[in-house]
Amino acid sequence: xxxxxxxxxxxxxxxxxxxxxxxxxxxxxxxxxxxxxxxxxxxxxxxxxxxxxxxxxxxxxxxxxxxxxxxxxxxxxxxxxxxxxxxxxxxxxxxxxxxxxxxxxxxxxxxxxxxxxxxxxxxxxxxxxxxxxxxxxxxxxxxxxxxxxxxxxxxxxxxxxxxxxxxxxxxxxxxxxxxxxxxxxxxxxxxxxxxxxxxxxxxxxxxxxxxxxxxxxxxxxxxxxxxxxxxxxxxxxxxxxxxxxxxxxxxxxxxxxxxxxxxxxxxxxxxxxxxxxxxxxxxxxxxxxxxxxxxxxxxxxxxxxxxxxxxxxxxxxxxxxxxxxxxxxxxxxxxxxxxxxxxxxxxxxxxxxxxxxxxxxxxxxxxxxxxxxxxxxxxxxxxxxxxxxxxxxxxxxxxxxxxxxxxxxxxxxxxxxxxxxxxxxxxxxxxxxxxxxxxxxxxxxxxxxxxxxxxxxxxxxxxxxxxxxxxxxxxxxxxxxxxxxxxxxxxxxxxxxxxxxxxxxxxxxxxxxxxxxxxxxxxxxxxxxxxxxxxxxxxxxxxxxxxxxxxxxxxxxxxxxxxxxxxxxxxxxxxxxxxxxxxxxxxxxxxxxxxxxxxxxxxxxxxxxxxxxxxxxxxxxxxxxxxxxxxxxxxxxxxxxxxxxxxxxxxxxxxxxxxxxxxxxxxxxxxxxxxxxxxxxxxxxxxxxxxxx
Amino acid sequence: xxxxxxxxxxxxxxxxxxxxxxxxxxxxxxxxxxxxxxxxxxxxxxxxxxxxxxxxxxxxxxxxxxxxxxxxxxxxxxxxxxxxxxxxxxxxxxxxxxxxxxxxxxxxxxxxxxxxxxxxxxxxxxxxxx
Numbered sequence: 001x002x003x004x005x006x007x008x009x010x011x012x013x014x015x016x017x018x019x020x021x022x023x024x025x026x027x028x029x030x031x032x033x034x035x036x037x038x039x040x041x042x043x044x045x046x047x048x049x050x051x052x053x054x055x056x057x058x059x060x061x062x063x064x065x066x067x068x069x070x071x072x073x074x075x076x077x078x079x080x081x082x083x084x085x086x087x088x089x090x091x092x093x094x095x096x097x098x099x100x101x102x103x104x105x106x107x108x109x110x111x112x113x114x115x116x117x118x119x120x121x122x123x124x125x126x127x128x129x130x131x132x133x134x135x136x137x138x139x140x141x142x143x144x145x146x147x148x149x150x151x152x153x154x155x156x157x158x159x160x161x162x163x164x165x166x167x168x169x170x171x172x173x174x175x176x177x178x179x180x181x182x183x184x185x186x187x188x189x190x191x192x193x194x195x196x197x198x199x200x201x202x203x204x205x206x207x208x209x210x211x212x213x214x215x216x217x218x219x220x221x222x223x224x225x226x227x228x229x230x231x232x233x234x235x236x237x238x239x240x241x242x243x244x245x246x247x248x249x250x251x252x253x254x255x256x257x258x259x260x261x262x263x264x265x266x267x268x269x270x271x272x273x274x275x276x277x278x279x280x281x282x283x284x285x286x287x288x289x290x291x292x293x294x295x296x297x298x299x300x301x302x303x304x305x306x307x308x309x310x311x312x313x314x315x316x317x318x319x320x321x322x323x324x325x326x327x328x329x330x331x332x333x334x335x336x337x338x339x340x341x342x343x344x345x346x347x348x349x350x351x352x353x354x355x356x357x358x359x360x361x362x363x364x365x366x367x368x369x370x371x372x373x374x375x376x377x378x379x380x381x382x383x384x385x386x387x388x389x390x391x392x393x394x395x396x397x398x399x400x401x402x403x404x405x406x407x408x409x410x411x412x413x414x415x416x417x418x419x420x421x422x423x424x425x426x427x428x429x430x431x432x433x434x435x436x437x438x439x440x441x442x443x444x445x446x447x448x449x450x451x452x453x454x455x456x457x458x459x460x461x462x463x464x465x466x467x468x469x470x471x472x473x474x475x476x477x478x479x480x481x482x483x484x485x486x487x488x489x490x491x492x493x494x495x496x497x498x499x500x501x502x503x504x505x506x507x508x509x510x511x512x513x514x515x516x517x518x519x520x521x522x523x524x525x526x527x528x529x530x531x532x533x534x535x536x537x538x539x540x541x542x543x544x545x546x547x548x549x550x551x552x553x554x555x556x557x558x559x560x561x562x563x564x565x566x567x568x569x570x571x572x573x574x575x576x577x578x579x580x581x582x583x584x585x586x587x588x589x590x591x592x593x594x595x596x597x598x599x600x601x602x603x604x605x606x607x608x609x610x611x612x613x614x615x616x617x618x619x620x621x622x623x624x625x626x627x628x629x630x631x632x633x634x635x636x637x638x639x640x641x642x643x644x645x646x647x648x649x650x651x652x653x654x655x656x657x658x659x660x661x662x663x664x665x666x667x668x669x670x671x672x673x674x675x676x677x678x679x680x681x682x683x684x685x686x687x688x689x690x691x692x693x
Numbered sequence: 694x695x696x697x698x699x700x701x702x703x704x705x706x707x708x709x710x711x712x713x714x715x716x717x718x719x720x721x722x723x724x725x726x727x728x729x730x731x732x733x734x735x736x737x738x739x740x741x742x743x744x745x746x747x748x749x750x751x752x753x754x755x756x757x758x759x760x761x762x763x764x765x766x767x768x769x770x771x772x773x774x775x776x777x778x779x780x781x782x783x784x785x786x787x788x789x790x791x792x793x794x795x796x797x798x799x800x801x802x803x804x805x806x807x808x809x810x811x812x813x814x815x816x817x818x819x820x821x822x823x
Contacts, residue, residue, distance in 0.1 A: 560724060605726035643742040645735065646773075652727050658735055658742040666723040666735040666742055 011056055013305070015101045018049045019094060020373060026090050027376050029075075033082030043072050049097070054180070057243045060110035061100050067122045068093040079129050084384070089125065091377070093118045149176030149223045149249045151205060158205050158225070162253055165227040170201070172253035173235055176223040180244040187214045190222060192242045197235070201228025220246065225253060306403055308363050316359055323352045361549065365400035368446045368455070371410045372397045375417060375444060382421045389428050389438055390421065395445035401453050405543055408523055409455070412516040416457050416539050417442075419513065424461030424537055434534055436460065452567065453545060458538040464489045464531040489531055493517045521673075524656070526623055552640045552659070552669065553618065556633035558607040563640055563659055563669045564629070568620045572634060575617040589628050591619055596626040597676075604675055605654065620672050627676040642669060653678065694788065696806075697764070698781040698813060701749055702757040705813035706777075707786065707806055712818045714765045714772070716780050733776050738765065745774035751821060752801045768818050784808060791815055 025042045032038060046069045053061035071090060074080035096118050100110055151174060162172045179189050190213040197203055206213065206224040213222055228235060236250045326348045333341030372394055383390040401409070425431075425440035432438055443458045466488045470480045473491050480488055493513045520527045525543040544550070544567070551566040573591075580587050580598055587598040596619070602609035610632055617628045640659040645668075649655060656669040695710035722734035722745055731751040735742050745763060749756040757778035764775040791804040803817045 560726070607726050645742060646744040649725055649728055649732070649735075649744060652725075654727060655725070658723075660737045660740065660742065664737055665721050666737050668723065668725060668735070 007056065009305070011052055012101060012105055014052060015049060015097075018045045018052075019098055019101065021045045022049070022094055023091075023377050024373060026087060026094070027380060029082055030084060030087045030380070033075075036076075039072060039076050043069070043076065046072060054244055058100070058104065058110060060112055060115055061097065061104075063112075064093055064096060064100075064115040064118060067119055068097075070126060071122060074125070074129055080125070086125065088384075089118065089121045091381070092121065147176045147178045147221055147247050147249045149174045149251060151207070151223070151225065154205065154225075161204060162225060162227065165202075166253075170227045170229055171231070172204075173226045173228070173232065173250050174223065174253050175226050175235070175239070175251075176221060176247075176249040177239060177245060178221045178247040180246045181220050186218070186220070189242065189244050190214060193239055193245070196238055196242060197226055197228070200230050200235075200238070201226055203227075306364070306366070312359065312363055316356070316363070319352055319355050319359065323349065323356070326352065357549065361402075364403050366403045366406045367397065368399050368401055368406060368409070368453075369397040370406055371413060372444060372446070374410065375413070378414070378417060379421065379442065382418070383425075386421065387427060388421070388425055388440060390425055390440045390442060393441060393443045393445075395443065396447045399446040399448055399453055401543060401545065402548075405523055408519065409543075412519045412541070413444075413455070413457070415513065415516045417444075420457060420459040420461065420537065420539075424459040424463075426462050436534075448545070453543050455541040455543065456538060458536060460536040463533045463535055463537050464492060464529075465533050489529060492529075493527075526673075528623060549639060549641050551637065553637055554635035554661075554667070555601075555616070555618070555631040556635060557601045557605065557631050558610060560607060561635065561661065561665075561667045562601070562631075563638075563667050564618060564631075564672055565656070565669065566637060568622060568672050570619045570621045570626070573617045573619065575615050575628075575630065576613055589617060591626060591628065594626065596628050598628045598630060599676060600630045601670070601675075602630075602632070604678075620676065622673055622676055625676075627672075629670075629672060629675070640669070694786055696784050696786045696815070698784050698808065699762070699764070699777050699779060700757075700781055701778040702755045704754065705781070705808075705811045707784070707808075707813045707815045708764065708775075708818060710783060712766050712768055714767045717763050717765060717774075719760055719763055719776065722776075733774075736763065736774055738774070741772070743772055743774050745776050746821075747776045748816075749777075752816070766818060 022042060022045050025038055025045065029035065029038050029042065046065055050062055050065040050069060053059075053065060068090060071080070071086065075082055075086075080086060096115055100114060103110060103114075166172050177193060179186050194203060194210075204225045204227055206222065208218050208222060212218055226235065230238075232250055232252065236248055239245060239248050239250075326345045330342060330345040330349065333345055375394070376392055379390055379392045420442055425442065426434070426436075428438040431440065441460050444456070445458075446453060446455045448454075466485045469488050469491055470483075473480045473488070478491065480491070483491075493516070517527050520541055520543070523543060525541055528540040528542070529537070530540075531537040552563040553566050553569060553572070555562050555564055575589065580589055581595075583595070587600075588595040589598050598617070600609070601607075612632060615630050615632055616634045617630055620627050620629060640661075642657045643659060645655060645658050653674045654671055656671040658666050658668050661667050696707040697710050697713055697716075698705060698707055700706070717738070720736055722736055724734040725732055725744075728734075731747050733745040733747040736745050743765065747756070747760075759778065760776050761779045762777055764777060764780070766773050766775055786806055786808075790806050792806065793804050801816050801820050802814045803820070804815045806813050806815055
């Protein structure tokens with residue numbers, strides 16, 4: 001068997017794509033059963049999947065795809081009505097297929113037993129269909145004639161050659177081969193058969209002739225006479241090892257004539273051909289286990305590839321070639337010591353660098369669709385399980401985010417979804433009693449706002465009930481006295497908090513929502529929640545477009561330079577000491593009619609401060625709260641690249657990272673969020689103080 | 694085994710050359726407020742930001758007046774800079790040359806070696822707790 005390993009990654013990628021497409025389309029089909037275009041699309045995807053797995057020699061996968069295709073065929077021909085029962089069976093198949101692909105990715109071997117569950121279900125359906133309409137043979141059952149391996153009109157010269165070879169101690173076989181009618185590359189299969197046999201002997205007569213065979217210009221069968229020293233069984237199995245071979249008939253030359261062949265029965269799946277006792281017939285391509293293992297020597301790297309629009313890549317190449325031109329000019333100008341030319345070229349280089357930077361960021365962008373596409377299926381399954389009727393609306397799925405963010409997004413969203421499905425939307429009867437439509441609505445939307453992306457999950461369920469939360473909090477020993485209603489609602493993010501009376505297997509173990517917040521914060525995002533009893537709950541996640549390059553304000557505190565992310569900055573004001581008032585244990589500043597807390601960076605970071613009268617106050621807005629961060633000097637605004645810092649320094653919870661300034665020195669990036677919250681006490685991000693409230 | 698001989702405040706030390714990626718001259722170090730005392734700060738090593746640890750403070754010996762070199766260590770994929778006074782030379786040290794090995798099992802020092810006219814402490818990178 002040929003070495004497929006180079007195609008493995010492609011196979012995985014395409015399988016993933018096709019499975020995702022199938023999942024989507026089947027889901028659509030459930031709500032739109034009459035849509036013929038959709039069925040055709042499903043058919044195509046399933047067929048591609050089958051073809052791919054067959055090419056790779058993954059028979060188990062081919063088998064289940066084939067069976068699944070039968071179901072689609074029943075839909076297409078109207079033998080079956082699309083019902084959720086059948087859709088569920090198909091999803092069962094798709095899940096099994098995903099599992100199979102996953103197993104292959106990890107280098108495991110596929111077992112027949114893995115697909116027995118869904119296969120059994122399909123068999124029941126098939127039996128029903130065929131039982132109901134016994135006359136109409138399923139279209140997948142192809143009426144076939146017997147595979148023929150006889151040569152009634154052989155040249156005398158050829159017979160001579162064969163006889164000489166036989167007398168010489170060789171075996172001569174007449175061989176008939178039937179290629180899988182689904183095979184896309186019949187010619188290539190013939191070539192493989194011939195090449196394989198060519199290694200151990202000689203092929204003498206071929207029908208149809210070689211040219212037509214290699215061009216694929218024949219039906220499914222071809223026959224030839226083969227002279228070899230190998231035994232019959234060996235020859236048969238070496239052909240059988242080639243994939244997409246339906247049937248093989250190997251007989252010693254001259255033992256079988258056309259008259260002796262009995263017509264074989266219609267075969268739906270590869271079945272041993274009927275033949276004389278002397279013949280060895282082998283069902284199609286049972287891939288040797290050892291070979292299957294060789295197919296995936298390396299554990300496929302976990303989907304660390306990204307698809308890039310070819311136009312973007314071309315543009316990339318153009319810019320780089322332009323860059324090379326200016327670099328050469330630069331070298332030349334520097335040799336000539338011509339300052340003007342250096343400046344000129346440098347200008348171009350700097351323009352190209354920023355173009356490159358933009359482009360690379362764009363290449364890293366991925367549509368949130370990658371994550372969103374899994375939810376329709378999840379909502380369907382869970383709502384069935386919970387006996388709820390839920391419609392899912394998805395908006396803005398083409399919104400783009402940095403790939404790393406997209407990859408991390410699915411986990412928190414799943415948590416939120418489960419929460420909405422389980423606790424948010426009520427049972428149809430309950431909804432009716434509250435005067436709401438029986439069908440609940442969950443809306444998932446994404447949109448870009450400035451350099452942030454907002455992802456909103458909104459349900460029209462029962463909402464968070466502050467009374468119930470308060471009661472539950474009290475039971476768990478959390479003192480809620482003096483907490484506003486909003487603060488009480490945010491208690492649901494407290495670890496170990498669950499308002500659900502009973503624990504279900506979907507959510508409600510009290511883990512989840514706190515994990516969501518932790519994840520979002522880790523991604524540099526913010527999280528918001530609004531909820532009203534009986535109206536619904538809205539979760540909003542705000543994420544930065546990209547993680548690696550940000551706009552920042554460079555400031556000086558003491559002798560050190562720091563960077564502050566610009567996105568949280570509302571405005572910068574000049575502040576003198578007497579404008580800051582001390583109230584209780586907190587300094588405040590009057591900003592737009594509000595008193596906002598003042599944080600002295602030098603104190604927070606324990607840096608020797610400078611005794612200056614005028615400082616700069618950076619007003620930042622975090623979620624709905626304002627803070628003022630005091631710094632000594634303002635150096636300006638700049639685009640900076642975020643560099644990771646040691647985990648040891650990350651644990652200080654004061655710095656987002658570091659960046660390298662134009663002069664090559666390192667500046668720390670202040671984590672304004674953490675700094676402000678550290679002094680605020682009792683927040684979402686910091687769980688500890690909650691118990692003390 | 695190749696080892697790097699360096700000195701700090703008139704004392705000599707040896708460290709395995711395997712873990713040392715390179716030796717650079719001390720460059721501008723950005724301080725990190727609130728970090729542990731032995732964290733000297735951050736440097737820009739050809740575009741990568743690396744934490745520099747003051748070895749003298751970390752192992753609790755007297756600090757030298759000047760620190761000329763930084764040893765860039767790569768310990769299990771984790772890059773760190775080690776601020777020292779000055780690198781002297783690279784030596785071939787056999788295991789049997791290390792004396793007093795294992796006397797103090799939880800210290801940074803794993804023994805002493807007498808090289809030429811000096812005595813040097815051998816420092817085990819794996820035992821530097823950072």
